Amino acid sequence: MEHRAQTSRSTWLFAGTMLLSAWLVFLIQPMLGRMILPKLGGAASVWITVSLFFQIALLAGYFYAHVISARLQPRLQMAVHALLALAAIFLMPIVVPESWVPPADRPPQGDLIGMMAMTVGLPFVVVSATAPLLQRWYSLTGAKDAGDPYFLYAASNLGSLAALILYPLLVEPELGLKGQSGFWAATYLVLLAGLIACGWATLRHYVPPVVLCMPAPDAGRDLTWKRRLHWLALAAAPSSLFLGVTLQISTDIASVPLLWILPLMVYLLTFVIAFARRPLLTREGVARSIPYVATIAVLVSGFETSIGPPQIAIGIALLFFLALSCHSELVALRPAPRHLTEFFLLMSLGGALGGLFNAVLAPLLFSGVYEYPIAVFAAIALWAIGRGAAPKAWLNWRWLAAAVVLFLALRGALTFASGHGALQGLVEAKAVAAVLCFAARRKPVAMTLLAAAVLAAGSDISLRPELARYRSFFGVHRIEIGWSDSVPVHFLMHGNTTHGAQFTDPARQREPLLYYAKAGPAGQVIAAMREASPVSPVGVIGLGAGAMACLSQPGEAWTYFEIDPAILATAHNPEYFSYLADCTPDARVVLGDGRLKLALEPDASYRLLVLDAFGSDSIPVHLLTREALDLYLRKLQPRGLLLMHLSNRNIELLPAVARLAADRGLVGRFQFFPGEPPADSLISPSEWAVLARDEADLGSLATDARWQPLPLLMKGRVWTDDYVDILSVIRWPWK
Numbered sequence: 252m253e254h255r256a257q258t259s260r261s262t263w264l265f266a267g268t269m270l271l272s273a274w275l276v277f278l279i280q281p282m283l284g285r286m287i288l289p290k291l292g293g294a295a296s297v298w299i300t301v302s303l304f305f306q307i308a309l310l311a312g313y314f315y316a317h318v319i320s321a322r323l324q325p326r327l328q329m330a331v332h333a334l335l336a337l338a339a340i341f342l343m344p345i346v347v348p349e350s351w352v353p354p355a356d357r358p359p360q361g362d363l364i365g366m367m368a369m370t371v372g373l374p375f376v377v378v379s380a381t382a383p384l385l386q387r388w389y390s391l392t393g394a395k396d397a398g399d400p401y402f403l404y405a406a407s408n409l410g411s412l413a414a415l416i417l418y419p420l421l422v423e424p425e426l427g428l429k430g431q432s433g434f435w436a437a438t439y440l441v442l443l444a445g446l447i448a449c450g451w452a453t454l455r456h457y458v459p460p461v462v463l464c465m466p467a468p469d470a471g472r473d474l475t476w477k478r479r480l481h482w483l484a485l486a487a488a489p490s491s492l493f494l495g496v497t498l499q500i501s502t503d504i505a506s507v508p509l510l511w512i513l514p515l516m517v518y519l520l521t522f523v524i525a526f527a528r529r530p531l532l533t534r535e536g537v538a539r540s541i542p543y544v545a546t547i548a549v550l551v552s553g554f555e556t557s558i559g560p561p562q563i564a565i566g567i568a569l570l571f572f573l574a575l576s577c578h579s580e581l582v583a584l585r586p587a588p589r590h591l592t593e594f595f596l597l598m599s600l601g602g603a604l605g606g607l608f609n610a611v612l613a614p615l616l617f618s619g620v621y622e623y624p625i626a627v628f629a630a631i632a633l634w635a636i637g638r639g640a641a642p643k644a645w646l647n648w649r650w651l652a653a654a655v656v657l658f659l660a661l662r663g664a665l666t667f668a669s670g671h672g673a674l675q676g677l678v679e680a681k682a683v684a685a686v687l688c689f690a691a692r693r694k695p696v697a698m699t700l701l702a703a704a705v706l707a708a709g710s711d712i713s714l715r716p717e718l719a720r721y722r723s724f725f726g727v728h729r730i731e732i733g734w735s736d737s738v739p740v741h742f743l744m745h746g747n748t749t750h751g752a753q754f755t756d757p758a759r760q761r762e763p764l765l766y767y768a769k770a771g772p773a774g775q776v777i778a779a780m781r782e783a784s785p786v787s788p789v790g791v792i793g794l795g796a797g798a799m800a801c802l803s804q805p806g807e808a809w810t811y812f813e814i815d816p817a818i819l820a821t822a823h824n825p826e827y828f829s830y831l832a833d834c835t836p837d838a839r840v841v842l843g844d845g846r847l848k849l850a851l852e853p854d855a856s857y858r859l860l861v862l863d864a865f866g867s868d869s870i871p872v873h874l875l876t877r878e879a880l881d882l883y884l885r886k887l888q889p890r891g892l893l894l895m896h897l898s899n900r901n902i903e904l905l906p907a908v909a910r911l912a913a914d915r916g917l918v919g920r921f922q923f924f925p926g927e928p929p930a931d932s933l934i935s936p937s938e939w940a941v942l943a944r945d946e947a948d949l950g951s952l953a954t955d956a957r958w959q960p961l962p963l964l965m966k967g968r969v970w971t972d973d974y975v976d977i978l979s980v981i982r983w984p985w986k
Contacts, residue, residue, distance in 0.1 A: 261389075261392055261452045261456065262389075264445070264448055264449060264452060265385050265386075265388075265389045265403060265449055265452075266403055266406040267406075267445065268381070268385060268442065268445035268446060268448070268449050269381065269382055269385050269386075269403050269404075269406050269407040269410065270406050270407060270409060270410035270413075271410060271438070271441065271442050271445055272378050272379075272381035272382060272385075272407070272410070272442055273382065273407040273408065273409075273410030273411040273414070274410040274411070274413060274414045274438070275378045275414075275435065275438055275439060275442060276305075276309075276375070276378050276379055276411065276414075277410075277411040277414040277415055277515075277519075278414040278418060278422065278431075278435060278438075279345065279371060279374075279375065279435055280301065280302070280305050280515075281415070281418050281419075281423075281512060282345075282418070282422075282428070282431045282432070282435065283301065283345065283347070283367065283370070283371060284297065284298055284301040285423070285428060286346065286347040286428055287301065287347055287363065287367075288871075288872075288873055289844070289846065289847075289873035289972065290347070290351065290352065290353055290844065290847070291353055291359060291363070291814075291844065296498070296610070296614070296724050296725065296726070297363075298497060299494055299497065299498055299606075299609055299610045300359075300360050300363050300364065300610050301363075301367070302494060302497070302515075302606055302610070303360075303364070303603070303606040303607060303609070303610035303611070304363070304364045304367045304368070305375065306490065306599070306602050306603040306605075306606040306607075307364070307603050307606075307607075308368075308371075308372060308375045308376055308379065309375075309379045309599050309602070309603070310596070310599040310600055310602075310603045311372075311376050311379075312375070312376040312377070312378070312379030312380035312599075313379065313380065313383055313592070313595050313596040313598075313599040313600075314596055315376060315380050316380040316383040316384045316387075316592050316595070316596075317383070317592035317593055317595075317596045319331055319332070319384075320383070320384060320387045320592045321592065321593075325388065325391060325453055325454065325457065326454060328384065328388075329450040329453075329454075332377070332380070332384060332446070333443075333446070333447070333450075335373070335376075335377050336377045336443055336446065337443075338373065339373045339374040339377050339439075340436075340439070340440075342370075342371070342373055342374055343374065343432075343435075343436040343439070344429075344432040344433055344435075344436050345370060345371050345374065345432050345435065345436070346370070346429075346432055347366070347370060348366070348370070351366050352847065353844075358614070358723075358724050359724060360610060360611060360724065374439065378439070378442065381442070381446065382403075382404065382407045382595070383591060383592045383595040383596075384592075385403065385446075385449055386400040386403050386404065386588075386591055386595075387400075387588070387591055387592055388449060388450070388453040389403060389449075389453070390588040390591065391453055391457055392452065392453055392456040392457070393456050393457075400588060400591070404522070404526040408519050408520075408522045408523040408526065409523060411519045412516060412519055412520060412523065415512045415515055415516045415519065416512075416516065418512065419512060422434070423974065424968075424974055424976065427971075427973030427974060428972070428973050429973070474586055474590055474593075478584065479597055481584060481636075482581060482584065482594065482597045482598060482601065483597055483600060483601040483604065484601065484629070484633060485577045485578070485580055485581040485584075485601065485633055486577070486581065486597070486598045486599070486600070486601025486602050486605070487601040487602065487604045487605040487608070487629075488573075488577050488605065488626055488629040488630045488633055489518060489521070489570075489573065489574035489577045489578060489605070489626075489630065490518075490601065490602040490603075490604075490605025490606055491605035491606075491608055491609050491622060491625070491626035491629070492570055492573055492574060492605075492623070492626035492627065492629075492630060493514050493515065493517075493518040493570055493574065494605065494606060494609040494610070494622075495609060495620065495622050495623030495626050496514045496566045496567065496569075496570050496623070497514045497515070498609070498620060498623075499566060499620070499623070500513065500514065500563055500566070513563075513567065514566075514567065514570060517567050517570050517571050517574070518570065518574055520571070521571060521574040521575040521578045522578055524575060524578075524579075525575060525578035525579045525581065525582045526578075526582055530579070532575065532579075533579075534579040534580065534582075534583055537572065537575050537576050537579050538576060538579075538634060538637065538638060540572055541572065541573070541576055541631065541634045542689060542692035542698060543689075544568075544569060544572040544573060545627075545631045545634075545688065545698065545702050546685050546686075546688055546689040546692075547565065547568075547569065547685075548569050548573070548627050548631075548702075548706075549627075549681070549684065549685050549688055549702050549705040549706055549709070550681055550682060550685040551565055552623065552624050552627065552706060552709060552710075569627070573627065573630035573631070573634075574630070576630060576633070576634050576637075577630055577633055577634075580633065580634075580637045581598065605626070608622060609622050614722055614723070614724060617722060618720045618721055618722050618727070619710065619720060619722065619727055620727055621710055624706040624707070624709075624710055625706075627702075627706060628699070628702065628703050628706055631698070631699050631702050631703075632699050632703075634695065634699075635695035635696050635698070635699045638695045639695075640695050640696045640699075644696040645696055645700075647696065647697075650694075650696065650697045650700050650701075651700065653697075653700070653701065654700040654701055654703060654704040655704070657684060657687065657701055657704040657705065657708070658704035658705075658707055658708045659708075661680060661681070661684045661704070661705060661708040661709065662708040664680040665680055665681070665708060665709060681705070681709055684701075684704075684705045684708070684709075685705065687701060688701045688702050688705060715731040715732060715733045715742065716731065716732050717729055717730065717731050717732075718730040718731065718732055718741070718826075718827065719827070721817055722817075723815055723816065723817040724815075725814060725815040725817070725818075726745050726815075727745070728743065728744065728745055728750075728817055728818065728821065729743075729744040730742070730743060730744075730821070730827050731744055733752075735754075735933050738754055738755070738756050738759070739754070739755040739756075740752050740753065740754055740755065740764070740933065741753050741755060741796075741827055741828060743795060743796045743821065743827070743828065745818075749765060749935070750795045750796060750818075751764075751765065751767075751795040751796025751797070751798050751828065751830075752764040752765050752796065752798075752933060753796060753798070753828050753829070753830060760829055760830075760833055761801045761830075761833050761834060762801070763798040763799065763801045763802060763830070764798060764933045764934070765798070765933060765934065765935040765937075766798075766896065766898060766935050766937040767798040767799050767801075767802065768933075768934045769802065770934075771924050771925075771934070771937065771939075772894075772922045772924050772937065772939035772941075772957075772958075773799060773802060773861070773894065773896075773939065774802055775922075775952070775955070775957065775958075776859075776892065776894050776939075776941055776952065777802050777859070779949075779950045779951045779952045779955070780858070780859060780892065780950065781804075782950060782951060783950050784858070784890075785807070785858070786804075786807060786858055786859055787806070787807040787808050787809075787858055788807075788808040788809070788810065788856060788857050788858060789803070789807065789808070789809045789810070789857065789858065789859045789860075789861070790809075790810045790811075790812065790849065790852070790856070790857040790859070790860045790861070790886070791809065791810070791811045791812065791860075791861040791863060792812045792845035792846075792849065792860070792861065792862050792863060792864045792874065793811075793812070793813065793845065793861075793862070793863035793864035793896075794811045794812075794813035794818055794819060794822050794840070795818065795822070795863070796821070796822055796827075796828045796830060797811075797822040797828060797830035797831040797834075797835075798830050799830075799861065799863070800830045800831050800833070800834040800835040800838065801830055801833065801834040803834055803835050807835075808839075809835045809838040809839075810838065810839045810840075810841060810857075811838060811839070811840045811841070812840075812841045812843070812844075812845035812848050812849060812864075813840060813841070813842060813845075814842070814843060814844050814845065814864075816842060819840060819842060845862075845864050845874065846873060846874055846879055846882065849882060849883075849886055850882055852886055853886075854885050854886060855885075855886070855887065855888050855889070855891075856886050856887075856888075857886055857887055857888065857891055858887075858888050858890075858891050858892075859891060859892050859893075859894060860883055860886065860887055860891065860892075860893050860894070861894045861895075861896070862874060862883075862893065862894070862895045862896065863896040872970065872975045872977070873972065875904065875907055875908065875911070875970055876911075876970045876971050876972050876975070877911060877914060877915070877969050877970065877971045877972075878971060878972045879972075880893075880911050880915055881915070884915070884944070889944070890943075890944070890945075890948045891943075891948075892941055892942070892943050892948065892949070893941065893942040893943075894939065894940075894941050895908060895939065895940045895941070895942070896937065896938075896939055897921075897938040897939060897940055898935075898936070898937040898938045898939075899938075902977070902980050903980045904938075904980060905921055905938065905940065905961075905962065906962070906964055906967060906979070906980060907970050907980055908921075908940050908942075908961070909961040909962050909963075909964050910964055910967055910968070910969045910970070911969060911970065912942050912961055913961075913963070913964070914969045917942045917943065917944060918942070918943055918944075918945065918946050918948075918949065918961075919940055919941055919942040919943065919960075919961040920940070920941050920949065920952055920953070920955075920958035920959060920960060920961065921938070921939065921940040921941075921958065921959055921961055922938070922939050922940075922957055922958050922959065923936070923937075923938050924936065924937050924938075924939065924957075940961065941958070967979060
């Protein structure tokens with residue numbers, strides 16, 4: 252009885268320590284990402300690169316755990332781990348060096364990963380190695396379930412989920428970044444105490460690993476390289492899929508921890524369910540759901556349309572079922588405890604390979620976000636393999652021919668519908684193809700091949716013909732051609748947002764379109780300022796197609812701040828856009844993050860600052876904080892104005908701006924333009940705000956009925972570099 256009580260206490264000790272280690276592993280990820288965001292313009296790809304680094308660091312931790320558990324006796328394992336854990340204390344608290352600035356002349360992924368390795372590499376490796384080490388140590392304690400310690404991995408993932416849930420709800424808003432770093436360091440010391448206790452319990456109850464008390468279900472199978480490759484694939488596909496969903500959400504709403512965390516939580520939840528002793532969803536039940544999930548996946552993928560809460564919900568649901576399918580199969584193929592650290596090492600390697608594919612290879616190889624449909628196909632194919640699909644079944648010429656015919660027919664139908672702007676035709680063509688896939692659900696290989704055909708044919712379908720497409724660290728850009736009154740118009744698209752447009756007719760090329768029409772808010776502000784004094788110098792954060800250039804007048808000094816070299820090249824390419832060449836040929840263009848580069852400008856430099864830095868529908872929130880506003884005020888002349896473009900389908904930014912203005916004692920106006928839906932399709936509805944130090948500085952705008960006073964908000968906190976509350980400003984469907 253006493254021994255049973257002791258082993259029960261040991262179980263709780265090991266589970267609690269693993270939970271704490273997982274808490275630290277997943278608390279530091281959004282924390283460090285939040286620290287890095289302002290350095291890279293709030294780009295959605297920041298989180299993808301941060302995730303890749305942590306997957307690589309996790310792999311390093313698991314490799315270290317595998318080596319010492321295979322080569323060293325338990326007592327020596329504990330000594331080595333204790334020394335590394337103590338050494339990591341000297342790298343705390345964890346902060347991003349103030350002196351670190353990402354390069355502007357090359358993709359920043361390598362520099363970013365190198366900086367993170369120097370900053371947090373050793374502490375993270377120590378913490379991440381704890382999970383496989385503790386499971387291995389537990390298997391040596393003689394506890395009744397020591398023969399199958401994989402259930403502890405579920406406890407570890409519960410700690411991960413707790414960190415991800417509490418970070419945006421409690422940790423981030425209450426502590427700020429400096430407080431978070433100190434809290435992480437303090438919790439790390441508690442983890443060290445737990446490790447010491449687990450090591451002592453292992454040595455006290457040590458039982459040589461001769462007989463397994465409870466063999467893992469698949470323990471009897473030989474550990475072949477084919478089986479190892481299967482583990483890799485089952486880990487890589489969900490990793491790539493989760494990062495693909497994350498990129499979509501971050502691109503079209505905002506690149507902030509809250510929205511990074513949502514797909515990661517779902518991804519981890521699938522681990523919790525799969526590794527549980529009694530899974531809520533069985534492997535067989537999940538497998539039966541995949542034909543339905545696959546049908547929805549092929550139906551909704553590929554459209555370049557707005558991403559809002561309904562689309563996010565569908566993407567999250569697909570991620571859940573496809574990832575759970577892979578992870579349930581992974582658990583079914585787990586080996587005996589003597590191979591535990593190798594299993595987790597290869598599982599981590601698969602996750603890292605999925606991250607490497609999305610973060611590094613995909614931007615280099617693809618001009619669109621093709622990694623998402625590839626990951627969906629991989630997950631469906633792995634489901635088919637799990638259902639017993641033989642290798643020769645993939646070479647069935649009938650199904651291969653059917654897939655080719657379906658691809659050609661669907662691609663032709665989609666191309667025709669796209670060229671004619673027929674959204675209904677696009678949907679109908681994909682619906683028919685999805686039904687054909689579902690009809691083959693009882694033949695896993697056939698359904699997988701047909702799904703591959705639909706995914707390939709339906710990738711990147713837009714409603715206008717494309718002139719060019721290219722991809723950078725900051726997103727996918729497309730140049731599309733449309734017509735207005737039979738006059739060709741070039742459109743610059745970033746994600747699903749129109750970034751700019753220009754007539755190709757030389758007689759109308761100097762006419763700014765969309766949000767920048769001369770009759771619009773930007774034109775109104777500039778015209779009102781010219782009534783009192785020259786509008787020069789002007790600083791514009793965010794270049795786009797360069798349409799604002801044609802709101803200038805000869806002799807004015809304009810400076811543009813643009814973070815994306817690809818956008819800069821597009822704005823200077825006369826085959827696409829000529830606003831800069833036509834209207835501000837002598838303008839200065841500064842490449843790099845607008846906030847970082849503006850800080851290098853002399854104080855009181857600008858009469859007008861324009862904040863127009865949005866990618867797709869995502870807003871770089873670090874440009875809308877108290878510290879950012881203080882910077883703008885320093886760079887503005889005493890009577891200067893700050894003009895802010897707030898248009899966004901998913902986020903209502905006006906409340907955040909109003910709180911900032913009230914916090915700093917500024918006055919301001921805002922305008923929804925136009926008040927009525929525009930008759931001209933080349934004038935886009937837009938939302939703007941203008942801030943000034945004094946009412947008199949607004950000039951005629953103060954009495955212009957089109958401009959309304961900023962709302963007075965009694966609730967809510969001011970956004971700072973430490974605190975951003977995205978939940979409060981999302982345009983929820985029920986609002």
